Amino acid sequence: MDHRSLLERWLRGIALALVVVFFMFPILWIVLMSLQTNETILRSPPSVVFTPTLQNYAALISGRLETEAGALDIAFMSNLMNSVILSVGSVALALVLGVPAAYAFARHRFRGSEDIAFTLLSFRFAPPLLVLLPLTLYFQDLGLADTYFGLIWVYQLICLPLILWIVRGYFEDISPDIELAYRIAGHSWWATFRRIALPLAGPGIAAAGLLAFIFAWNNFIFALVLASADKQPVTVGALAFVTASGIQYGQIAAAVVLSIAPTLALALWAQRYLVEGLSLGAVKG
Amino acid sequence: MSAPLLVLDRVNKIYDPDGPNPVHAVRDLDLAVNPGEIVALLGSSGCGKTSTLRMIAGFEAVSAGSITLAGRAIHDLAPARRNVAMAFEGYALYPPLTVRENIAFALKSRRRDRDGIARRVAEIARLLEIEDILDRYPSQISGGQQQRASLARALIRPADLHLLDEPMGQLEPQLRAHLRGRLKHFIREGGLTVILVTHDQTEANALADRIAVMEGGVLQQFDSPARLRERPANLFTGAFIGEPPMNLLEAEVEARDGRIIFRLKGGAPLDYPAGELSPALLEWLRRGGRVTLGVRPHRVRIGPGGLPAQVLANQWLGDQSHVAASFAGGVIVSVEHDRVPHGPGAEIGLTIALADLHIFDPASGRAIGHGGRLVEET
Structure with a gap:
């Protein structure tokens, strides 16, 4: 049996959502960044609309990083x-x-x-x-x-x-x-x-x-x-x-x-x- | 009589001996327990009874003295090598195991056959009425059930000696009363030797062959329940054993005209013919001086004649009356088996027979005579 009023439940929901967003947003943002190239990350204003790419992960796993200045070995x-x-x-x-x-x-x-x-x-x-x-x-x-x-x-x-x-x-x-x-x-x-x-x-x-x-x-x-x-x-x-x-x-x-x-x-x-x-x-x- | 199974010889326990507040919990304890005997260690909290039990089990080191069990000096052995079983006051069941597994645990570690174990567990569970909870976990059952499971675990194990620490403290009174009988029967049947620690004298009286009364770490008296009641060795056991407690009266002794008179404070004298006392006791009393007299409430008779007293309270407990009366500058309690008509304020007469009189030395507390005879004669 739930004796709480509808308003109380709504407020609780909102409060919980705020806490979750506060703590989870940086992680979400990091995940989004990891799927973008440096150009899309650095554009202003930032946007959540982009073409996801796995090239960052590929570079990490293969150990070779291609930059404008040339290739870089990473471990x-x-x-x-x-x-x-x-x-x-x-x-x-x-x-x-x-x-x-x-x-x-x-x-x-x-x-x-x-x-x-x-x-x-x-x-x-x-x-x-x-x-x-x-x-x-x-x-x-x-x-x-x-x-x-x-x-x-x-x-x-x-x-x-x-x-x-x-x-x-x-x-x-x-x-x-x-x-x-x-x-x-x-x-x-x-x-x-x-x-x-x-x-x-x-x-x-x-x-x-x-x-x-x-x-x-x-x-x-x-x-x-x-x-x-x-x-x-x-x-x-x-x-x-x-x-x-x-x-x-x-x-x-x-x-x-x-x-x-x-x-x-x-x-x-x-x-x-x-x-x-x-x-x-x-x-x- | 065969040789004693367990012998404690001048056993001492001192906690924190080098610390600022050393506690001398047990002092020079001598105790000999015969095979097949049930012995109760009885006393109030902090009297040293649990320390004694834990020293026998090996959980506390013996500060001085020796403990011998079945001919082996065990006081320096690890608990595992002493061959004793113990039921703990705090139950100490293994939480991850069911009650059945807990009880069988002690047997399993000895690699007995499976059917034999199951039969023994069923038998002891029936005895202690815990058959219906055998497959539950300790956290799911009540304190009383845990206590019985812990008792079952201790009793089922073959060991030279079984130690029971407050084995029935958590049980309801009715259950306790009828389990006591069964438990005693089980112990006798199996020929177990048991030491139980309790602060409940009814339990000690009902179960034990002999009771060791302890106070302040000192053994006060080690005797059968009947002798503890009739022949208390000192004021402490006299006052400690029995409910309601023994009435104690200060008196001045006077020997005159072939009579012995105990002159009480502010009351009429207790007066007995000298011929009813044994010559040895008479000899002792003739020296005169002060004594403390003890008489059990059950032996104080209310009736016509006797010494005057005034009723302070009269309680009918359903099967007996407790009458408290002001007498000889203090309060005396009498227990009668029938209802007593006298209300508060009524004048009554009290009779105390010489046979029911205990005489103590007020300075040392030692008993001098019981029922008209010197202690040495009884």
């Missing part, structure tokens, strides 16, 4: 691959390190546990540029500069605190008695962690992982400073479209569309499981 597809390697690698490492740590922080009070947890969180306080200069010097000495391993290591500054603090909360919400009941039934600490704690905190771990993935994917500054061309992710790679002969808006738009597609798809896919997992209220007394 967009390898940038995309780098983004995938860096993001997946750093989230995977952060999960392997962060989930057991979160469990330890949630379940055991040991000397200095709060201080360690806070220190990890404080990595998020410092501006990235503050750590980048010393890191660059260290990394050159250690031979870690311009390696996937080194970048994934630095990406832990982004991913690890996020996963640690989100997952810790989920572990704390699980009644310790559930784990104790399993342990007293003849199971080891490790089996209890694997078979009881991990599945119960599953939705939380998935949410934290997804969030960390998005943060890692969108990172710009670490990769800009620490990686050379062949290790750069899309965020840095897109700079290549600012050429001497002008800014390639069409290609930039197409690159943006291609680079948000994986995270968008992942978020949409994971959302089903996240909502399901959270709304089941799996961790009730």
Whole structure:
């Protein structure tokens, strides 16, 4: 039964539509731009009427960009691959390190546990540029500069605190008695962690992982400073479209569309499981 | 008698020993439980009963002392290696599993045959009246049902010792009363040894062979329900066990002309022939001084003669009368099985038989005599 008046429903509809337009319009505009040439993008006044073309996408995928000033090689597809390697690698490492740590922080009070947890969180306080200069010097000495391993290591500054603090909360919400009941039934600490704690905190771990993935994917500054061309992710790679002969808006738009597609798809896919997992209220007394 | 199955020897629990506020939750606890015995740990919140249970289960480290189960020292073993089963106060069912799977879980991990498990689960579900919810998930059933599922999960597991933490706290009174009988029968049939923690003395009386009364982390008395009632070891158990609680009266002892007189504050004296007391108790009382007298409300008789008292309130509870009267500068409660006609303000007479009188040392709280005999003689 809907007791709201017609006017109220109309107003709600309009308000919702405004919010959607506000947030979705830039994305829509980017998609439209990606289907146009630079000439149609830059004409004044702008128009939504144009002949769509896939040449931007073709250029990105083939890796050859034709401009008035001549042909230009771009490494967009390898940038995309780098983004995938860096993001997946750093989230995977952060999960392997962060989930057991979160469990330890949630379940055991040991000397200095709060201080360690806070220190990890404080990595998020410092501006990235503050750590980048010393890191660059260290990394050159250690031979870690311009390696996937080194970048994934630095990406832990982004991913690890996020996963640690989100997952810790989920572990704390699980009644310790559930784990104790399993342990007293003849199971080891490790089996209890694997078979009881991990599945119960599953939705939380998935949410934290997804969030960390998005943060890692969108990172710009670490990769800009620490990686050379062949290790750069899309965020840095897109700079290549600012050429001497002008800014390639069409290609930039197409690159943006291609680079948000994986995270968008992942978020949409994971959302089903996240909502399901959270709304089941799996961790009730 | 066979050797005890479980022995707690001077067990101590101190929480946060190095912190600013260490809490000494259990002090020098000695307890021996025989095979097949049902023992209740009874006390109010914070008395140390749950700490004791969790130390036996292995969820809390023992600060000092030792715990031996079936001949093995278990206080340093991991919970998994102690071979005890436990039902938790907070139920602790695994949310992703159905009630049936939850109950069968403990058996499955021992790789029993499928039919055997199904039969055992059906049997215990029938016993605890949860057959109709076996295929539901813990989040879909009520607290009382979750509690019974948790109880079933603990009882079904073969173990040396079964620990039940407030096993019936969430059940409705009628259900609780009739499940108690069945539960006791099931425990006896299976020859299980059970320690249950409860703050409900009716439950402890109904289920337990022996009750350990705890207060402030100290074991006050470990005895059968009948002896706890008739022979309380100190003022605490005397006042704690029984509903309504024992009446306590301060008195001055006087021995004169072959009689023992307890002179109450501002009231008439309780006067008994010295010959009815055992010589040992008489000897003790002849030293004179102050004592605390205890008498159960059920044993305070209202009738003609006796000591004068004035009725303050008279409640008929449907099967008994609770009469509160002002007596000896305080309030005394009497329980009668029939209706009592006296309204507030009425003058009544109270009789207290020597056989129903408990005598305590007011300084230490220790019991001195029960029913006219010294504690050592009873």
